[in-house]
Every structure is written in C-alpha cells, then in structure tokens.
Amino acid sequence: MKQPFKRINLTMTKQTILLLTCLFSSLLSFAQEAESPLLFVETESFEETGGWKIDQQSFDVMGSSYLLAHGMGRPVPDATTIVTFPQTGKYHVWVRTKDWAPYPKGPGKFQVLLDDQPLETVFGASGSDVWQWYYGGETDIAQKETKLSIKDLTGFDGRCDALLFTTDDSYTPPQEPKVLMDFRRAQLGLTEEPADAGHFDMVVVGGGMAGTCAAISGARRGLNVALIQNRPVLGGNNSSEVRVHLMGDIDKNYYPKLGRIVDELDNGDPGNGNPDGDEYGDERKLAVVEAEENISLFLNTHVDQVEMKDGEITAVIGRNIATNQEYRFSGELFADCTGDGTVGYLAGADYRAGRESQDETGESYAPEEADNFTLGTSNLWASVELDSASSFPECPWAIQFSDEYHIDEHKADWQWETGFGNFNTITEAEQIRDHNLRAIYGNWAYLKNHKQDKYARNALAWVAYIGGKRESRRLLGDHILTQMDIENGVMYPDGLVTATWTIDLHFPNAENSQYFPGEEFFAATKHIKVKPYTIPYRCLYSRNIPNLFMAGRDISTTHVAFGSTRVMRTCGMMGEAVGFAAALCRKYESNPRGIYENHLEELVDVISEGILEVQK
C-alpha cells in the first residue's frame, strides 16, 4: 500500500519555526525566560537560505543543523526570513555561532540585519571555536512583523546556528548541551509526538550507495520500504556533494545477479573531485528510486532516535534538517546504512571503532596494540582554468604553506584527508571538515599568490563542505570478516557479496606528518592486492539487535578487512543482498539470523537464479 505521502517535499512542510514562549508557559524548567517575551529562531528554518548551506553533519553533537556561508572566498547572498515579535520595543539580541578558525582569529564574519539594517556587532571572529551565544546588543523593534537576515561578509564559511531576542536585561540563553537541547525542543514545539510517517516492511536509514541499493532491492521484491536520507540528494559519497567515484568491480561476482542495481545507479566514472557535479548522477539515482512504487523517500531527514521493544527496534525518529519537524517511521526490519552505524548505536548494537590488536584478530596488518585510529574524511575540491587571471586572498587563519612544502595540484584527489585518530570521525566531524578547509584554502592561497605563473587563471570551482567520511563504527554481526578471510579467499556457505578492492588502509603521508604532526591532512596508502572474495551474509546483520541489517562501511568486519570492503560498488551490492534477505524475512516472518539458520539455501538460490514472490 502506498504511503500517504511519498516524498517529503521541503516547500510543502517548510515553515519558519518561530515559537514564542509566553508568560505562564507550561515549561516550568524555563521559568526564567517565561518572565519576558522571547523569540527563538533556528537559522536552518529561514524561508530563504540565500547562498547559505544547511549543514547537518554535526547534528548528533549539537542537536541541530546550522547555516554555513560556504562561498569559497566570495560572500554568499543573504539568508532571510520574516519573524513576528510578540510585541514592539527594545530587545536584546543573542546569536549562537563560533569562530571556526581561531588562528588567531577566523574569517567567518557575518552580521545580523533587521529590516535590512545591520546590527553593529560583527559575529564569527571571536577567537574561540566553541559554539556559544554571543551578545549582539540592544535593538528597537518598531514593527511586530520584521524581516530578519544574516549577511555573510567573507565567503569563508561563517556559520550561524540560531538567534534569540529577549526583552529581559538579565537573561542569558542556555549553554550547557543537555539544557540547550531541552530548550531547543521546547522552543520548537518538539515535545509532542512526532508525525507518523507510516509503517514499513523495511526502514532503510542512509541514502548512500548501500542504502539506496538496499531500498531498491527490497522494493523490487515487494517490500514496502522507507528510505531516509539526511541530505537533499542520494548517493552519499558518490553524490555531487562529495564526488568520490565508485570503486570495486561488479563483473567478477560469484553471484552475477548482485551488482545490477549498482550498475543502474552508476553514472560513469568522472574520477574523484570532478568540477562538474552533474557527472555524479544525482538525478539518475533519484529517478531510479522515484520509479519504485514501493519506496517512500524521505530526503533531508536525520534519524537521531530509535524506539525499542523487547530488544528489537520498533521505530526510528528523524528530524527534517530544515524545518525541524519530527517523523516516526515504524517497521518490521531496519537497515543501518548510515555509515556511522547510527541506528545500531542508538539501539545498543554491539560495535567496534578504531583498530583491533594483532593479538585479538591474528591479522598481520593489525597494530600490536588496539587504538582509536580510523581512516579519515575527505573534502575534495577542484579548480578550473578560465580565460583571465583571478585573485584569491591570503588566508592567515588557514594552514600556512611555503615553497618548501605545498601541494602543487589544481584539484584534489583522495589524498586530501583528515582524521587518522587525530579527530573522532563522529563527535569531531565539524573539526575534521574545518581542518580540511583550512588546508584547502591555505594551500590555494599559496598557489594563487606565490605560483602565479601556473595558477593565475585557475579559480576554485568547487570545494566540498560535506565531508566524505571513510570510517566510523562497525556494527558486529554473527561473523566478523578478517584479513585471513580475505587473503585465504574463504568461501563460506553464506558468502554473498564479491569484493575485489585491495586492502587499502590509509595513513598520514610521511612528509605531511613531518610538517604537521598530529594535524595531518594528506594521506598515503599501501594497496595490498587481493583476489576476488565473498563477504558472508552474517556480516550484514547485527548479532544482538534481531531485526537490524546493515550495509555499507558499517558492516561487521575488522578494521583491516574494512580496508577492502569499504568501496562503494561493493557497499551497494551489500545493500542489494540485504534487500533480498529482507524479502525472505517477510516471506517467512523471520528475522535476519533466521534466514541464515533456516533459509540460507533459498537466499543463495534467489541471488543465483531463483525468483522470489512475496506473499502479502
């Protein structure tokens, strides 16, 4: 049965979430602000975001998205909205922001405008990289309905989370994370039940290659599927927002039936960081998904809660990254294709992060001691050559380069990477992205100002503000794939997905390490050749959450084995396999482990030649 709404349309539900907390509000915990009129505005809910981008990458840390002025050095058009003040008169203005590059003072400057008149205070260059409320002075509001804007002054990634107006002289907005989270929820009216998005046979969280393939595969086997993605486009690292090309082969499969959906989504190989974003085929992916009647697609929706009953997931709850409207997606089966293993983590699934020790796994490529080292995150970029010369400012707040050391490239490739255990890929995702930006802008400023013979006519065409994350949590299944499984080419009875990529474990480039110890942003690798091998089905479901599948980089492997399984065609085929298995779960009213224990032969048969009909 089709859901009441198939695709959440931003314009349909978009509303400026401006909620007035009045005197005698029922929110006893916020008695202080209840004493005076107060207006709270989330910037991501502005009616017009102008040139500012909605960034949800730190949602799990901040409890909110924010607006980012990502102009690659050119100020972006203003973001604007109309707000209604509870009364006219004097208000104190508070702005929640940070100086993202306090080295010593950052470039992300912006102003707040009321009816096109700027407040005096310039925000974003405070010298502190902690998100906090900054006082913006007093202002006189002459009309209840007022145009509110934020004006970018630099084009260098200034950011603004929220604005607050109060008539109370002594009021200070909450700063402590938990209190702030409650405050947001209260102000946004999120304390009531989330909207019901429907009940599904399978809820797929994450619209990268793995999740998209899982949703399509399940839908084509007759399952009623929700596909939830926290960006406006599908494809994840292969989308135009990240621009990593698809790797891993689909023509060496033990079961050739896998890989067909991956092939449908594949828009050709534009390499990494191609300046033409269209090459990555966002539209193709969307069109393939929208052609599936059994898929309800929810873009711009970030899942941050799960509901459990008797140890199983019964629903996930996601919030629209622009409107902040919450939705509940209930279901029978769930597939964690988030990359970060978010659903599994929230549900209490067993997981690992970082590297196991040699003693633990017996792998020769594992370190002697277990640690928190992970592969990094890339923010790719590209310049294009134009007819005339252009300038780019010096960026003293960025990483500094010289003739002795700089990256002499007109565009990025995979080596532009930050992480490596220096930063946590989940809790410090914003810092990782920002470190990448400081490397990109610093290096580009060097090339433009000190190597003009070569770069005068090149101009930045694109810099990713969405990080292409390689590694985070690995959810543990009934089998944990190891280096030995790969090197010995072990063919388990449930070996389904054929992988071909080398064991490709990045580490900091040695020269980069020498210059930036502990702050590396450039990677090297050793490609350890492998022969095609198969990933067992038991790596694709959680060992302790009975109705949870996973596909993508968060499947059950060791860190070393992950070095080979993580490429996107391979991840896509995992999704396809999950879709097949989910259909069998529905057919037999079983769970993922039940299929392995009782119906493996049929699963293998289905992905070989058999045709599966789901009885409804």
Added chain:
Amino acid sequence: MKIFLTFLTLTFLLGWLDKAPEEKAFEVYYPIATGDSIRIDVNMLYDKQGFPEAYFCHVKTPVCKEGLCHLLVVDLYWDLLGNFKRYELPPTAPLTKFDHEEFSEADYAKLDKILADKRSLLGENAVEDLVDGSSERVSQEVDAVTGATVKAVENTVVSGAVYSTYALWHLVNGEIAARIPGHTDSLFDQSLLEHFLASDNYRYHYYALDALTEKQYATYMPQLMQIIDRGSIFVARYALNKIPDAIYADPQWQLVITEQFPKADFTTQQLLLKRLQSVPVSGESLSILAQQLDQLSEQQLQGVLRLMIDNQASLREDAVDQIVQLVHHANPIYAEQAYKALQQLSVTHEQEKVR
C-alpha cells in the same frame, strides 16, 4: 612537442658547452636484468666560487622485461644532500611508452612528480606487482610487452611506461641518493656551513641548523635571524625551536626574536609563546606582546596574560594599559580574562580608574 624537444636539445647542448668543473665523488653498481650490473660514476660539480654545487652522473642502462630490452640514456643531477634536481635526455633518445609512443608533455610532467616523490610506492613494490598479469596486453612490436597498469597504483607510474618509470625512480632515489649525504658530510667544514646558512636552499638550512653546536648558535644568530625572517616558514619554526634557551634568555636576542611575533603565523606564534614560558621575559618583549592582545585567539590570550603575570616585575606601564583597555572589550570572555589578570597583577581598582 617540437618546442619541447628543441628546448631539451638546447638544454643538453648548453650543458655540454658550459660544463662546470667536476671531479669523481664515488661509484655505484646498478643491477640490470641479465643479472649483471653496470658501473655508474657519480661526479661532483663545483660553482664558480669553488663551492660544491651538485652531484651528477651519466647513465646508459638497458631496461628490460622478460628479455625484451631498450636502452635508457640519461644524465641525472642531485643537490648536495641527495635530493634529486633534474634529468636531461639526449635529443635523439626521448623517453617512450608502450609501442614506442613518445612521452607527451603531460607524461614528462607526471614523471617529474613521480621522481620527486621519495616515498613512492615504487620503492616498496617489485615491478611485477605494478602490472596486472591477468590482463596483460601484448604488442605487435618486439620490445613493447606490458601489462595493464594495476588500477590502484596508476598514479605512481606513467601509464604505458611502467618499466621505464620504475627504473628511473630507482636510479634517482636509490643508492646514489642514499650515499650523497655521506660524501657531503666528509667535505663539511666551517666554510661550507656558512655557505649553507647563506644559501636560499631550505634543505641546506636544515642541515646547517642540525650541524650547529650550542655555542655556534650564538655566533651565527645574525644569519639565523635572516633565515627566520626571509626563509621558509617551516625552517623558521625549526630554527626557533632549535635556538637554545640561553639565547631566548638574552634580553637583546629575546627582543629581536619577539619582534617576529606580530607578523608570524599562528603555529609560529604558539611556538614563540611556548619558548618564552621557560625564560625570564623582559619588559620590552612583554610590551610587544601586549600590543597584540586583542588580536590573539582566546587560548593565546590566556597564554600571554600568564606570561605577564609570571614576569610581573618587568612589566611596563604601557603593557598594563593594554590589559586595562581589554577590560572593555566587546567579547566578554576577553574582558573577563583581562579583569582576572589585573586582579592577579595587583592592580587596584583605584589604579584602574586612574588609568
């Protein structure tokens, strides 16, 4: 391509016409596919002042795969520390790829980058591992058998010229490069030290900084300040890190060094603050830092105010004035830090009001 070849020809001919003085430095034996090896004489070139300038060798070696060979003829140049500088090809023997196709300009550019990468994967892999035997292509021509370059390492070789790239990389980054520093060590004396310090080669700066004794640091501070002021920011940081505490403690040199602070990049500023923490800081130096207070990051501000408190006895009035002004800073965090610092500096409210 013609222009490029003409350029190469001219370079080659000019190289012969204007040959610098040279003498043999050492010899190496380079293994070739037949199991034999060829002798390569490595010579040292001198500049007009008689200082060693570069190492050079002329190489003529077969490059082979499974008995199919072609001759590689090339002149190679390194600096005095074994860093590869350039290669020169005879005009009649340009580099070629699969099926004798000549290198394009893009291929030469790529080769330059590959040869400059001392840590290339070429150093750790056998040449056989760089081609995929399962998809070997066989040319109709006798000496042009090659495999399809393994996709994963295609950026580390010139496509279609794996064996030539591999051979050149090992000639450039192999034993010769490894032995050159040792030979230079044997020649190193005070005049070469001074020559290095005065050069504009950052690698020579590092070498000299490592060679200096603590006593020599004091002697050569004028030259070091030139390097810090005008050289690579990375060498500047290295020098600032190596300069002994005794020099930081010397009021005259401390002031000269601290004067770098306002124009230094953030990382160098952090380094300077760290070094100043371990020595007494003069009033003049503190005043230079005080003028920067509102330009500092929150974290730096804490560090500089700490320095002022720790060196309260030498703090001048103009520096205290700068702190007082900061009490009125728009950023409440800065104002609060300044206020706390003033409290610790025993500046009374009355004094503050007077100021």
